[in-house]
Amino acid sequence: MKYFIEYAAYTSKLKNKDTRGKALFALILLLCGILGNNIFSLSFIFLVSIYFTVIKSGTPIIKYIKMYISPALFIFMGIIAVSANIYSERTGIICLPFFADKFICTTESSIHRGILTGLRAFSCISSMYFLILTTDIYSITALFTKLKFPQIITELMFLIYRFIFVLTERRDAIIISQKSRLGYENFKLSIKSLAMMFSSVFIISMTKVSKIYDSLESRCFDGKFIFSDTKYNKKDFIYFILVSIIVLTIFIFMEVNLK
Amino acid sequence: MKNIIELKNINFSYADKTEALKNININIEEGKTTVILGENGAGKSTLFTILNGISKPSSGEYIFNGNKVNYSKKELYNIRKNIGIVFQEPDNQIFSSSVYDEIAFGVRNLGYNENEVKEFVNKSAVETGVTEFFDKPVHFLSYGQKKRVSIASILSMNPSVIIFDEPSACLDNKQTERLYNIYENLNKKGITLIISTHDMDFAYKISENAIVLHEGTVIFNGKTEDLFKNVEIVQKAGLKVPAIHILYNKLVEKSIIKNADYTPKSIDSLISILNSL
Numbered sequence: 001m002k003y004f005i006e007y008a009a010y011t012s013k014l015k016n017k018d019t020r021g022k023a024l025f026a027l028i029l030l031l032c033g034i035l036g037n038n039i040f041s042l043s044f045i046f047l048v049s050i051y052f053t054v055i056k057s058g059t060p061i062i063k064y065i066k067m068y069i070s071p072a073l074f075i076f077m078g079i080i081a082v083s084a085n086i087y088s089e090r091t092g093i094i095c096l097p098f099f100a101d102k103f104i105c106t107t108e109s110s111i112h113r114g115i116l117t118g119l120r121a122f123s124c125i126s127s128m129y130f131l132i133l134t135t136d137i138y139s140i141t142a143l144f145t146k147l148k149f150p151q152i153i154t155e156l157m158f159l160i161y162r163f164i165f166v167l168t169e170r171r172d173a174i175i176i177s178q179k180s181r182l183g184y185e186n187f188k189l190s191i192k193s194l195a196m197m198f199s200s201v202f203i204i205s206m207t208k209v210s211k212i213y214d215s216l217e218s219r220c221f222d223g224k225f226i227f228s229d230t231k232y233n234k235k236d237f238i239y240f241i242l243v244s245i246i247v248l249t250i251f252i253f254m255e256v257n258l259k
Numbered sequence: 260m261k262n263i264i265e266l267k268n269i270n271f272s273y274a275d276k277t278e279a280l281k282n283i284n285i286n287i288e289e290g291k292t293t294v295i296l297g298e299n300g301a302g303k304s305t306l307f308t309i310l311n312g313i314s315k316p317s318s319g320e321y322i323f324n325g326n327k328v329n330y331s332k333k334e335l336y337n338i339r340k341n342i343g344i345v346f347q348e349p350d351n352q353i354f355s356s357s358v359y360d361e362i363a364f365g366v367r368n369l370g371y372n373e374n375e376v377k378e379f380v381n382k383s384a385v386e387t388g389v390t391e392f393f394d395k396p397v398h399f400l401s402y403g404q405k406k407r408v409s410i411a412s413i414l415s416m417n418p419s420v421i422i423f424d425e426p427s428a429c430l431d432n433k434q435t436e437r438l439y440n441i442y443e444n445l446n447k448k449g450i451t452l453i454i455s456t457h458d459m460d461f462a463y464k465i466s467e468n469a470i471v472l473h474e475g476t477v478i479f480n481g482k483t484e485d486l487f488k489n490v491e492i493v494q495k496a497g498l499k500v501p502a503i504h505i506l507y508n509k510l511v512e513k514s515i516i517k518n519a520d521y522t523p524k525s526i527d528s529l530i531s532i533l534n535s536l
Contacts (some may be wrong), residue, residue: 003396003398003399006356006396006398006399007396007399010394010395010396010399015394136356136357136394136396137356138355138356138357138360158356159354161356162354162355162356162397165396165398166350166398169350169398208350208351211346211348211351212351212352212354214308214313214346214351215346215351215352215354216354216364217313217339218311218313218339218343218344219339219343219364219365219368219412219413219416220336220339220340220365220368220369220416221364221368222336222368226367226368228363228367228373228376
């Protein structure tokens with residue numbers, strides 16, 4: 001499905017829950033993911049994120065798994081890089097000849113380090129996925145404004161986000177139009193069509209900016225966006241604080257006691 | 260009837276020296292629906308940006324509600340608060356991520372608190388029938404739905420004048436009919452409507468007054484019925500006479516019906532005249 005993240009945030013069962021609470025919870029999960037140094041505690045954080053995103057929020061599991069494909073490719077490359085080292089003699093569990101008298105070997109400790117790195121990355125990603133799949137962009141921007149983030153960043157973030165969809169729709173329309181007239185038929189035409197499509201999208205984005213600015217001006221825009229999130233609820237906020245405390249306690253317990 | 264908008268000798272040129280509007284003199288009556296007709300490039304959209312204060316005329320006087328617009332920040336705020344504009348292309352207007360926030364944008368800019376914003380947003384959403392997709396991301400909406408959201412985002416600001424730039428373009432019959440009902444309700448509320456359209460049947464049905472632009476100049480400013488009696492103007496501006504107007508005149512000409520007290524502007528009103536025979 002196109003625009004899955006938006007769709008998931010819009011249909012999430014947690015979409016109307018307190019944004020501060022969800023952001024705090026995601027931040028705690030992220031910090032645990034970064035600081036965790038234990039396979040069990042990192043797995044726990046990863047599972048908690050999955051539980052809240054899939055079970056509590058109702059994100060379709062298959063789509064959710066698919067979201068991990070792209071980062072997984074990078075993470076697995078990272079795991080391999082961390083797990084394998086170049087040695088001058090055969091050592092460790094797996095050993096492959098490299099060049100001259102050098103070998104690429106993995107030891108038990110390097111594999112452990114690789115797994116920890118991978119789990120850490122997945123935990124961090126899953127915590128951010130929790131936030132973006134349960135909260136719409138407006139609420140996140142409103143929260144950033146409330147937290148006194150620089151206005152230029154929040155406004156740019158907000159407008160760029162909208163433009164992604166406007167330009168994506170335009171790009172799709174241009175590609176269809178090009179394909180209908182034999183664009184992308186062979187490699188040479190593909191390169192040419194792609195270049196034309198990019199230049200067209202760039203020009204369109206410039207004209208769109210001017211037209212959208214007119215539309216903002218016509219509605220009394222004075223240069224400052226007013227973000228106001230109505231999804232603040234004390235009860236929900238306390239719920240997420242309590243859940244965060246429980247998760248943090250279990251995480252610390254695992255870090256200290258399970259090795 | 261009081262004129263809410265008066266333009267006197269308005270000229271406007273773009274940066275490339277293209278003269279978009281030449282010596283425009285028009286009056287818009289308060290509480291009435293006025294259609295602005297003309298071919299593409301006649302200057303309709305430019306005129307609208309001048310009415311909303313987005314563009315400043317090169318020369319001439321713009322009088323709103325009896326006061327000359329001096330283009331100060333305060334004056335522009337007042338103009339934009341009172342004159343809403345619904346752009347032709349909803350994607351050029353809508354920029355928020357959700358429908359609610361898009362509708363709330365203008366009201367928040369007017370300085371209302373969040374409870375009042377909610378009240379205004381709900382009211383305009385009900386009027387335009389967009390409540391069902393309040394929390395929906397805007398890019399999940401159809402063209403017709405986006406159009407209604409863009410109308411709701413102006414209605415929520417409670418303007419006394421609303422400009423619609425080609426509102427029925429690219430809409431199916433059902434959506435056009437829905438729009439027509441929205442205009443009728445707005446008109447009943449006494450809101451002044453200024454609409455540009457290429458759909459002459461629609462223009463004839465909806466408006467009391469018409470202004471015809473041709474190559475940046477006004478070639479007609481009067482009652483809509485009178486416009487379509489003027490063959491020369493109709494031909495010069497490349498307009499099409501509404502079917503109902505032709506049919507009614509033919510029936511009168513053939514003495515099938517006598518001149519009624521009122522000119523029918525829709526099939527329904529013509530049928531009721533025929534039924535009364």
